[in-house]
Amino acid sequence: MSKTVLVVDDQIGIRLLLQEVITHEGYQVELAMNGQEALDKINSREPDLIMLDYKLPIIDGHALVKQLVEKGIETPVIVMSGLPDRAEEKMNHYPVVKSVIGKPFQLNDIRIMVKDIIDGKCNQPNR
Numbered sequence: 001m002s003k004t005v006l007v008v009d010d011q012i013g014i015r016l017l018l019q020e021v022i023t024h025e026g027y028q029v030e031l032a033m034n035g036q037e038a039l040d041k042i043n044s045r046e047p048d049l050i051m052l053d054y055k056l057p058i059i060d061g062h063a064l065v066k067q068l069v070e071k072g073i074e075t076p077v078i079v080m081s082g083l084p085d086r087a088e089e090k091m092n093h094y095p096v097v098k099s100v101i102g103k104p105f106q107l108n109d110i111r112i113m114v115k116d117i118i119d120g121k122c123n124q125p126n127r
Contacts, residue, residue, distance in 0.1 A: 006031075006049070008032045008064075009056075018051060025115060042068065049117055051077075054080065054083075098113075
């Protein structure tokens with residue numbers, strides 16, 4: 001069974017771009033446009049990786065990660081942000097957060113990061 005990546009971003013263009021890139025790498029992709037939708041999907045079927053925008057409507061990225069940790073969900077997370085320094089400051093103490101990347105990002109960096117995390121090569125935060 002192929003691994004699943006949940007892409008959570010309120011911008012449809014980013015969701016669709018990441019879906020195309022990650023699917024091309026052989027992974028299944030689920031999409032969510034806000035934190036609540038992501039939480040619902042995670043509760044029904046936990047993905048192997050979450051690509052999470054920091055600033056989201058309804059439940060933001062920080063609140064979502066906090067809820068996951070409180071529930072004992074250890075799915076690795078890549079946080080995407082237009083203000084990566086601010087996001088990193090808030091997210092760096094959560095062990096599930098493997099990386100905080102700035103937008104815009106390089107697609108090849110995403111490919112490598114996703115593969116390394118899913119294949120278990122990235123056990124420590126990449127900051």
